[in-house]
Amino acid sequence: MLNNPIFKNFGAAPVSNRSSVSQNSISNQRYLGWVLFSLIGLIVAEIVNLTVPDTQEINNLAYRIALLGLILLYLGIAAFSWFNADRRGKFITRAPFRLAMGIILTLWDLLSTKFDILPLPFFPGPSKVTGVILEEYGFLLQNTGYSMRLFFLGFLSGIILGVGTGILIGWFAKVHYWVFPVLKITGVVPAVAWMPFALTVFPTSFVAGVFLIAICAWFPVAYMTTQGMASTQKIYFEVAKTLGAKQSYLLFHVALPNAVPQIFTGISTANGLAFTTLVVSEMMGAQGGLGYYINWAKAWSSYYKVYAAIIIMAVLFSIIMKGIALIQNRLLIWQRGLVK
Incomplete structure (x- = not known):
């Protein structure tokens, strides 16, 4: 009797239409704009580290690799989300956080490694922190x-x-x-x-x-x-x-x-x-x-x-x-x- 189909379905949740972004509500052009918006902060952080001279003697290699890795990671996620409306929606909702992360990294780099405003050794720059991974x-x-x-x-x-x-x-x-x-x-x-x-x-x-x-x-x-x-x-x-x-x-x-x-x-x-x-x-x-x-x-x-x-x-x-x-x-x- 336990194989009764009524009992098998007992407690099953009804399927409801959850709110999600429809396939046509986000155009490809708009989605690409959100991808650029999501990555612009990290791109700026990479450019700043490459172009602005250092006031501290720091090896920036690990930090630059980390930034490039994050950019490639999010590009991969964006490409993976291209063909799915739900994943597109999730990627877009997290875009402001990625932008803010890039801005914070840029400011941290400028205030420490570039302009030496934050006091050492209590506030090392991102290049100094990420360099530990290569050094040790x-x-x-x-x-x-x-x-x-x-x-x-x-x-x-x-x-x-x-x-x-x-x-x-x-x-x-x-x-x-x-x-x-x-x-x-x-x-x-x-x-x-x-x-x-x-x-x-x-x-x-x-x-x-x-x-x-x-x-x-x-x-x-x-x-x-x-x-x-x-x-x-x-x-x-x-x-x-x-x-x-x-x-x-x-x-x-x-x-x-x-x-x-x-x-x-x-x-x-x-x-x-x-x-x-x-x-x-x-x-x-x-x-x-x-x-x-x-x-x-x-x-x-x-x-x-x-x-x-x-x-x-x-x-x-x-x-x-x-x-x-x-x-x-x-x-x-x-x-x-x-x-x-």
């Missing part, structure tokens, strides 16, 4: 790899423990009675508060860091999983039982799928908390990582290296967030048309 490529790569190993081991462990805990609390009344109060009490404690305990109990700083990241990821994922399980409407269970569903089916095919949106909300929240905990744990005792690199660079007043590490962290965090969003959109494709 191997060391940066080594520390970035350390941070990513530490982050993913702790983050994935926290997600697995959080989802498991949330399922147990949300499905079994006795577990909810005994464990949920513990979750609410321990979850509000910042993960870094456990650092003395972790450094004492665990044999290495790496394992202690994994524990801290797992703890900070565990709470939001467990809590949101519990809330998602509890929010499942009773009518869903009644329909499934009418069609002969057993308890295992109700758990894994009714309650858990209903909790998936809340689970991803918890994962997104945990991602930010885990990244913060990663940096703090590496600064407090790790033998590597971007947090360790920032501490080391700060001790030598090499603030341009600190900024370079922060930029790398921002890029990595954005990539991870984008990956989570892609997985979420794939699993929650049924929400399209309901959630905008």
